[in-house]
Amino acid sequence: EPEVTQTPSHQVTQMGQEVILRCVPISNHLYFYWYRQILGQKVEFLVSFYNNEISEKSEIFDDQFSVERPDGSNFTLKIRSTKLEDSAMYFCASVWGTTSLQYFGAGTRLSVL
Amino acid sequence: DAKTTQPTSMDCAEGRAANLPCNHSTISGNEYVYWYRQIHSQGPQYIIHGLKNNETNEMASLIITEDRKSSTLILPHATLRDTAVYYCIVTGGTSYGKLTFGQGTILTVHP
Numbered sequence: 548e549p550e551v552t553q554t555p556s557h558q559v560t561q562m563g564q565e566v567i568l569r570c571v572p573i574s575n576h577l578y579f580y581w582y583r584q585i586l587g588q589k590v591e592f593l594v595s596f597y598n599n600e601i602s603e604k605s606e607i608f609d610d611q612f613s614v615e616r617p618d619g620s621n622f623t624l625k626i627r628s629t630k631l632e633d634s635a636m637y638f639c640a641s642v643w644g645t646t647s648l649q650y651f652g653a654g655t656r657l658s659v660l
Numbered sequence: 661d662a663k664t665t666q667p668t669s670m671d672c673a674e675g676r677a678a679n680l681p682c683n684h685s686t687i688s689g690n691e692y693v694y695w696y697r698q699i700h701s702q703g704p705q706y707i708i709h710g711l712k713n714n715e716t717n718e719m720a721s722l723i724i725t726e727d728r729k730s731s732t733l734i735l736p737h738a739t740l741r742d743t744a745v746y747y748c749i750v751t752g753g754t755s756y757g758k759l760t761f762g763q764g765t766i767l768t769v770h771p
Contacts, residue, residue, distance in 0.1 A: 551703075578757055590704060590747075590761040603758055638703045640759075647694050647751045647759055651703030 549573045553639050553652035560629055560659055568624045568655045570639030579622045580640040580649065581614065583607070590638065596622065629659045664748045669766040672742075678735040680765050682748030685729040692752040693724060694759070695733045697744040704747065704761070707733065738769045 552571040560566050572579050581593040594604040596614055613625045622641075626633055636656050640649040665683040672678040684693065694709040708715055708722045710731070715722045721734040735742055747764040751757075 580758070582759075582761075584701075589763055590698070590759075592758050592760065595757055636701055640703075642757065647692065647749070647757060648706055648709065649704075649757075649759060651705065654701070654703050656701075 549650075551639055551641055551650050551652035553637075553655050555655060556653065557656045558658070560657070562631060562659055563628050566626050566629055566657065568626075568637050568639075568657070570622045570624070570641075570652055571620050572622055572639065572641030573643075573650055574620070576641035576643050576650070578602075578642045578644070579614075579616070580642075581624045582638045582640065582651075583635040584638065584654075585632075585635045593624070593637075626657075629657075631659050633657060634659045664750055664762055666746075666748055666762065666765045668763065669768070672735075672738045672767060672769050674740060674769055674771050675737055678733075678738040678742065678767055678769070680733040680735075680746050680748075680767065681730065682733070683730045684748070684750045687728050687750050690752055691750050693722065693728075693731050694749045694751060695720070695722065696747045696749065696759070696761075697742075698747070698764070699741075699744040704759075707746075738767075740769050740771070743767060743769045 554569045579596040584590045594608045595602045611627045636654040638654045639652045642649045695707040696704040698704045710722045724731045745764040
C-alpha cells in the first residue's frame with residue numbers, strides 16, 4: 548500500500564536554528580498538509596497546499612513557517628528560527644482530490660533545546 | 661465545520677464489539693462524518709466516513725442516525741491493537757480537506 552514518508556523521524560535542534568522537515572506524499576496525490584501535535588495535546592492543522600501554493604493556513608503558521616514543493620515528489624516545512632514551543636510531532640498528509648480522506652506520515656519529532 | 665462531542669474514554673474487552681459514539685448536532689447537509697484513529701504517537705489513520713447512509717469497510721462500520729445529529733463507530737471484534745485515540749470529525753462543504761481534530765475518545769481494549 549502506498550504511504551506518506553517523513554524524514555527525519557527525530558530532529559534535535561538549538562533554539563534559533565532553522566529546520567527543514569521533509570515529506571514524500573503519495574505519488575498521484577494533489578493536496579498536501581502539515582499538522583503538528585504538541586505532547587499531550589490535540590493534532591492541529593498548520594497549512595494546506597495545492598497547485599504550488601498555500602490554499603489555507605492556521606494562526607499557528609506565521610512568518611517563521613514556510614512550505615515548498617521543490618520538485619515533483621518532496622513537500623517540505625521550514626521553520627526559520629525555532630523556538631522552544633515549536634517542539635512537537637509534525638505530521639505530513641496528502642490526499643488525491645477534494646475529500647478529507649487523508650493519508651498521514653509517521654511524523655517527525657522536533658525537539659528544540 | 662460542525663463541532664463534535666465524544667466521550668473522553670471507553671473500555672472494551674478483546675473480541676467484543678467496541679461502539680464509539682459521537683454527537684454532531686450542528687452538522688449541515690453537505691458535511692461528512694469522518695473517523696480517524698491515532699495509535700500511540702503515530703500519524704492519524706483514516707478509518708471510515710459517511711454522509712447519511714451507514715457504511716462498512718474492512719476496519720469498521722459507521723452508523724449515522726436519520727437526523728444525522730449523531731453517529732456510532734463500530735469495531736466488530738476489538739483487538740489489543742485497536743487501543744488508540746479515536747477521532748470523529750465533521751468536515752466538507754466549503755472547508756473540505758482540512759481536518760479539525762478534537763480530543764477524541766481514548767479506547768482501551770483489555771484482555
